[in-house]
Amino acid sequence: GDALIFAVPDEAELHGWVQVIHRATGQSHKPVPPVRVSSSKCHFRKDERVRAHHLGLNQLASVKPHEVDHLPLLRELVARMLDFRLKDPFVSLGWLSPAQKLIFDEYCNRYGVRTCQRHLIFLQELIRCGEEDITVDMDLLYQSYVICADHVHGKAQGNAEINTVLSAEIEDFQAVRARLLAFLEKRLTGFRYYFPFNRPEAALENLLILMERVINQSNDDTAGAEAVHSVVRICLRNAAVLNYERISDFARKEAKKNQDPDDVGLPTPEKRLV
Template sequence: MTKTNDFQVSQYCFATCNYRERKSKPTETMPLEGYTIDYAEPDNGLIMHDGKYFLKAVREGDVVTFATNEENERHSWVQALYRATGQSHKPTPITQINKLNSSQDKKIFQGWLSPIQSYVLEEYCSRYGVRGCLRHLYYLNDLLDRAEQEFMIDPQLLHYSYGFCTSHVSGNRPDNNVSTITMEKRDRFIEIKERLKQFLENQVTNFRFSFPFGRPEAALKATLSLLECVLSKDISIPISRDDIRNFIRKCLENAAYSNYTRVSDQAKVEAELCIELLQQDSEHYQEAFKQYNDLLIEHEEIFWSLFAVNMEHVIDQQPIENTLSNSRFHQQLRDTFAPLVIRYIDLIEHVLHNQFIKQGPVSRST
């Protein structure tokens, strides 16, 4: 007898069920509570069973993959289960741009200790006289080791440990108590601070790949907050707005070159791919860069300037004609870039309008 898989949906719960042929009761049931539904890459095991299009359910490292024979059928199941589970992540069909993002998938390791681990660590430090500053220095070092192995570390945890260390090193403890540190600890702190700065710079420069589709939620925003703290000379002397803006501007300039290089390496450069990439920037990262919105716009302009260079090369390769006016190539260029030009003009008008509102009308004396 053969087995068939089906999705059973009720008012109260969702489950995947395994049925035997002509039987109304399932032989196996897997509740979908807590799972996140998304599109999936091809699975070799299911391909052998004639699977063509794939979706997956993920929960705490547990991944279950399903297959359908028709793409529309897969899309219908994904959308139905997405609405039913109420998950925050919206499933996105895998495209060339999405593959670029998924190629940078990171191992999940948030870094927070469990209550039992925290208790054991506190007892150990208390018994053997390990000071809090030294403990957090070692912890930061281990977390950065993990991060360099492409584990995803919660930036708020890094912020907490770094804040603890910098308050002790600078002598500005929150409890106003006097603390002393050795020169060895101070040198170790300076070394870790520089290492953390380089790590955060890399995270911001590669924000599309460090935080694919803006996930984990609010992680990029927390990373920018930590970067601002690390760039400060002292916990009591925050970095100036101009300095932090210049630093982030440099990161976003490098990001434009990096993003365009990866797109051009992975696929033939097309306007549609560039548009899709920038649309994802707007959808998933604009909130995190809210206070640096003008720098994000500069990042997009640099990206388009790189595309223009390639486009000029394409034009140079075209056969020489007396005129391009109304030719097929000219028509294609116009159809491709007219929406972009209109969008750019609208964007500039919006920026100028906002600046005018902030500055107010200028009175002219006669």
């Protein structure tokens, strides 16, 4: 299981955090804080204080939150969480653990990261992992993409009547959309190798649903059906060529491996025809 370690100034806040983690993770066993609570005054040795000063930790801890661009820091946080989580890719498929989800939500809420921005960053890191041939759940990509697409196209989230779209969000969304479409086309072209026997379950169907949404821009757009069919047709044609090339390469290697050295000087049927 995951172990979450954090520091609090007093015991009252410690119990509050335990309650929050218990509700957020939904586990049946309630976490128990340590019996002996250490003092809030930290005593550092001289070498540790000097090391922290050289690393810039003092400046980082004392900086005002509103003076920091939190998007690069959030991107680094998401990248590290996914790299750790995807060490076992067939179990996680890109889904964060409850503890990671709590940290992700807490960071975004505390530092005012917009919903569209957080999902754009999450999408970018998921695509990065997918481009490294790591298995990623298509349904997870679909959920984040739909949230970003609805926001950029002016559809208010929840009960909000006013939806403000930033120009930076539109630019980032268009870049992510193009990158996501290229990633989906690559996965569909190599579907025999990325989704053997339709594993993970329903992954290929979810890929086609996501590709249709990305090409059509929104669910209301039915005029792009022919465009979707054209892209799928091209991908399947390329998949057939890729499959033929791999089978031919495998057959050539097997022929060289099974060639008898004693028959090298004998005339072969190919030589007789020549």
